[in-house]
Amino acid sequence: MNYVFALTVPVLFLLSFLFALVKKVKIYDSFTDGVKRAIPLVTSVFPYIATVMMLSKLLEASGLGAAIAERISPVFSFFGVPEEIAPLVLVKPLSGSGSIATLAEILSAHGVDSYIGRCACVAYGTSDTVFYIGAVYFANVKRKKLTAAMCISVFSFLSAVVFCCFLCRFL
Numbered sequence: 637m638n639y640v641f642a643l644t645v646p647v648l649f650l651l652s653f654l655f656a657l658v659k660k661v662k663i664y665d666s667f668t669d670g671v672k673r674a675i676p677l678v679t680s681v682f683p684y685i686a687t688v689m690m691l692s693k694l695l696e697a698s699g700l701g702a703a704i705a706e707r708i709s710p711v712f713s714f715f716g717v718p719e720e721i722a723p724l725v726l727v728k729p730l731s732g733s734g735s736i737a738t739l740a741e742i743l744s745a746h747g748v749d750s751y752i753g754r755c756a757c758v759a760y761g762t763s764d765t766v767f768y769i770g771a772v773y774f775a776n777v778k779r780k781k782l783t784a785a786m787c788i789s790v791f792s793f794l795s796a797v798v799f800c801c802f803l804c805r806f807l
Contacts (some may be wrong), residue, residue: 687773728763
């Protein structure tokens with residue numbers, strides 16, 4: 637089975653190459669045109685990504701993230717979300733690698749089969765890094781309604797966390 641997965645990308649590449657040959661596409665010219673268009677995209681997205689990365693590192697290094705998690709833990713508890721996963725819920729919209737580290741800490745402290753561990757795992761899987769995806773998406777959009785989109789995304793993420801913790805009670 638691993639052999640099949642190892643061949644998937646090379647076979648797809650070869651099929652794409654053969655399809656382009658059949659359609660008489662100038663492959664090298666198309667490739668260089670794509671690279672030319674990628675450079676402006678990277679330069680337009682970079683400031684947004686850098687901002688999100690710096691904010692997530694500042695929250696972590698300053699201890700502000702932990703302080704906020706401590707303050708809003710009772711609110712999470714009110715909605716049925718274990719207080720122990722509050723740091724994960726705060727980090728997940730900002731940083732994928734930070735949320736993996738936070739998830740690992742929660743699992744090592746409480747175990748993978750515990751209610752808290754199950755809630756943390758499902759909460760981790762409920763969403764992607766909201767602000768990173770928003771930064772990439774809104775870098776090239778002409779009409780930016782960033783505030784509304786981010787508020788809806790964060791609300792959806794928080795709703796998903798509450799719902800997943802509700803479901804984990806019965807699993």
